[in-house]
Amino acid sequence: MEFNLNQIAGLIHGKVEGDGNQTVSRIDKIQEGQPGGISFLSNEKYENFIYETKATAVIVSEDFVPAKPISCNLIRVKNAYTGFTQLLEAYSQMTKKSSFGVEQPSFFGEYSIQGEGGFRGAFSYIGKNCTLGKNVQIHPHTYIGNNVKIGDNTIIHPGVKICSDSVIGNNCEIHPGAVIGSDGFGFAPQEDGTYKAIPQIGNVIIEDDVSIGANTTIDCATMGSTIIKRGVKIDNLVQIAHNVIIGENTVIASQTGISGSTEIGKNCVLAGQVGIVGHIKIADKTIIGAKTGISRSIDVSGRTLFGLIGFDIKDFMKSYSIFKNLPQLQDRIKELEKKL
Numbered sequence: 001m002e003f004n005l006n007q008i009a010g011l012i013h014g015k016v017e018g019d020g021n022q023t024v025s026r027i028d029k030i031q032e033g034q035p036g037g038i039s040f041l042s043n044e045k046y047e048n049f050i051y052e053t054k055a056t057a058v059i060v061s062e063d064f065v066p067a068k069p070i071s072c073n074l075i076r077v078k079n080a081y082t083g084f085t086q087l088l089e090a091y092s093q094m095t096k097k098s099s100f101g102v103e104q105p106s107f108f109g110e111y112s113i114q115g116e117g118g119f120r121g122a123f124s125y126i127g128k129n130c131t132l133g134k135n136v137q138i139h140p141h142t143y144i145g146n147n148v149k150i151g152d153n154t155i156i157h158p159g160v161k162i163c164s165d166s167v168i169g170n171n172c173e174i175h176p177g178a179v180i181g182s183d184g185f186g187f188a189p190q191e192d193g194t195y196k197a198i199p200q201i202g203n204v205i206i207e208d209d210v211s212i213g214a215n216t217t218i219d220c221a222t223m224g225s226t227i228i229k230r231g232v233k234i235d236n237l238v239q240i241a242h243n244v245i246i247g248e249n250t251v252i253a254s255q256t257g258i259s260g261s262t263e264i265g266k267n268c269v270l271a272g273q274v275g276i277v278g279h280i281k282i283a284d285k286t287i288i289g290a291k292t293g294i295s296r297s298i299d300v301s302g303r304t305l306f307g308l309i310g311f312d313i314k315d316f317m318k319s320y321s322i323f324k325n326l327p328q329l330q331d332r333i334k335e336l337e338k339k340l
Helices: 005-009 044-050 082-095 313-323 326-339
Strands: 015-017 037-040 056-059 074-075 179-182 187-188 195-197 203-206 217-219 226-227 304-306
Touching: 005 015, 005 074, 005 082, 037 082, 056 082, 074 082, 187 313, 203 217, 217 226, 304 313, 313 326
Parallel strands: 037 056, 056 074, 179 217, 203 226
Antiparallel strands: 015 074, 187 195
């Protein structure tokens, strides 16, 4: 598909600097831009590429001031990253081909209901008493247990496993290999040193507009519900244990692990490989840096934490500045010891 720059500017609420009648048919990285492509610049680390790119146009923020002459056209928007995201969303919607109907072989359990406009792929299994909303996409090799409810416009990608009694909201997307509602890690120690499994009789509730990455696992509750609230975005390879609650619009990056019965607040950011112990609470708008371990509750909202045992990032940086100089400090101590 081909669009001129004026059309794109209208779509993302921008203004063209240059020839608005030039056309593009491709989205490129700015460092790989070629004629007929459009790119974006939001990170100053990539600014040097805008002076070299051969892309037909680049989306930039309103306050961008070039340090050198630029040969390509510009589309100025309030925020370049947001504008480019809007363009990607529009492009995805125009190029995405939704599937309809039912492929065979597939299984659809007794008393289950599917809303209009949906799709069930080959080798999918839907258990008994399930309710699928309108335009739900169930792709091949998906397993859905009994009594599952899935809201309108939700996409379940190939190989997803949704265990019995799970509830999935509207406009959700669950990527390949994710497992929703598997047993939580509950074992009672016995006098002889063995462990006995504790039955996990709760479920998982995923509210509207949630995205769950590939091979992520969300355990069912021991009792009650594990809850992923509206707008949460979860990366690939994340483990969320039983009875965890994730607050609205929180984002969680890959390889993070959250132990049982922990509550994460609204609008938090958990970077890669974060580890959180169980039975604690994390306040709203907390940012936790990569590889950080959290062993106690965070009661004050808006803090940024970093380090193996997470503590305030300013304190960590002060401590780290001393830590990295320890070899030199040790040499100085040895010299002083010799003199003494």
